[in-house]
Amino acid sequence: MAQQHLEPPTDSPAGPMSGDALAGYLRAQATEFLRSLRQHRENGSDAGTTARAKPRTESRAEPRDGSRAWENGSGESVDAARALRRSARRISGTLHTFRPLLDAEWSEGMRPELAWLSGTLAREHAYAARLERLIGALNRLSGAAGFPAQAAQDTGAPAKGSLTVGAAKAGALLDRQLTLARTRAHSAALQALGSSRFHAVADSVAVLASEVPLTPAAATADLRPLAAAASDRLTDAVAALPLVTAGHPYNAEALVHGLSADTAPHPQDAPWHQVRLLLRLHRYACEVLYGEDAPIDVRLLRAGQALNRHRDAAEAAAAAAAAARTPRIAPATAYALGVLHADQRHEVEAARFAFQQNWQKETVRTP
Numbered sequence: 070m071a072q073q074h075l076e077p078p079t080d081s082p083a084g085p086m087s088g089d090a091l092a093g094y095l096r097a098q099a100t101e102f103l104r105s106l107r108q109h110r111e112n113g114s115d116a117g118t119t120a121r122a123k124p125r126t127e128s129r130a131e132p133r134d135g136s137r138a139w140e141n142g143s144g145e146s147v148d149a150a151r152a153l154r155r156s157a158r159r160i161s162g163t164l165h166t167f168r169p170l171l172d173a174e175w176s177e178g179m180r181p182e183l184a185w186l187s188g189t190l191a192r193e194h195a196y197a198a199r200l201e202r203l204i205g206a207l208n209r210l211s212g213a214a215g216f217p218a219q220a221a222q223d224t225g226a227p228a229k230g231s232l233t234v235g236a237a238k239a240g241a242l243l244d245r246q247l248t249l250a251r252t253r254a255h256s257a258a259l260q261a262l263g264s265s266r267f268h269a270v271a272d273s274v275a276v277l278a279s280e281v282p283l284t285p286a287a288a289t290a291d292l293r294p295l296a297a298a299a300s301d302r303l304t305d306a307v308a309a310l311p312l313v314t315a316g317h318p319y320n321a322e323a324l325v326h327g328l329s330a331d332t333a334p335h336p337q338d339a340p341w342h343q344v345r346l347l348l349r350l351h352r353y354a355c356e357v358l359y360g361e362d363a364p365i366d367v368r369l370l371r372a373g374q375a376l377n378r379h380r381d382a383a384e385a386a387a388a389a390a391a392a393a394r395t396p397r398i399a400p401a402t403a404y405a406l407g408v409l410h411a412d413q414r415h416e417v418e419a420a421r422f423a424f425q426q427n428w429q430k431e432t433v434r435t436p
Contacts, residue, residue, distance in 0.1 A: 088287030
């Protein structure tokens with residue numbers, strides 16, 4: 070496939086962009102970080118968490134949306150935590166892209182700490198969303214409205230087919246495993262927010278909000294070559310993807326690996342995850358150059374959405390495969406989990422196909 074290069078917005082600044090734009094962007098993100106942290110503390114970091122931390126045994130058909138589950142007094146805290154992660158990601162990504170213009174020792178010390186914070190805070194929501202995705206897929210595959218066994222009991226009709234029989238136990242197994250993982254992630258997030266390590270990160274961000282440690286050369290340097298380098302890394306990574314394979318509707322190699330004894334991540338997924346990361350870095354670099362009012366590249370927006378679906382489906386498939394390796398489960402349960410894993414790997418292929426279709430389109434921007 071011919072290599073497709075990213076084009077800058079047509080209204081890009083004609084003159085060079087100095088380190089002042091970089092400093093302004095970092096200060097804005099640091100201020101947003103501190104504002105989100107204050108909002109998170111004011112709303113109570115542990116408010117309303119009992120309902121989302123404990124397993125739901127009262128109603129198996131209850132929605133498992135990570136955002137809706139945090140309502141009843143804690144929605145503001147969830148929004149603040151999400152904004153905290155968003156600011157941390159943007160600061161970390163900007164430090165990576167424009168590191169030649171920043172104090173090397175300071176930036177190299179900040180980046181891993183911000184990545185640690187963002188990953189720790191994101192884990193609980195990821196487990197909740199993964200559980201909702203898998204339960205929804207089980208319901209779709211078994212034709213049930215709630216948990217498959219409960220739907221059969223409500224109608225008074227026996228469950229039909231080995232998938233429907235095993236889907237209830239598979240759903241219960243996934244519910245136990247992912248709810249436990251989510252509870253542990255919640256505890257880890259609370260511990261992280263109260264740790265001296267987090268306070269050191271917050272102090273560094275507070276300093277960043279008032280003073281950005283630029284190098285002396287940043288005052289006259291042009292930011293655009295560094296942003297273009299980030300764009301080139303993205304383009305090269307996409308060119309290395311097997312987009313020809315992604316253009317076909319079925320990829321048997323992805324299914325063969327999933328339920329094997331090897332618990333390592335699927336080798337096909339890593340390059341796609343890397344492209345997702347590079348696309349995010351490219352987007353942050355554009356924010357530095359053109360601000361929030363820059364035209365939206367619809368092609369890149371949809372490509373990013375496809376890569377997000379790819380990551381979610383790949384992680385859900387891995388969770389189904391891990392559950393299928395549970396010792397002493399019933400054959401019907403293992404069968405349902407195998408079908409669920411295959412379904413999610415097909416979702417992975419669908420996301421890759423969607424990315425391929427969007428990436429090869431001409432650039433379209435909205436004002």
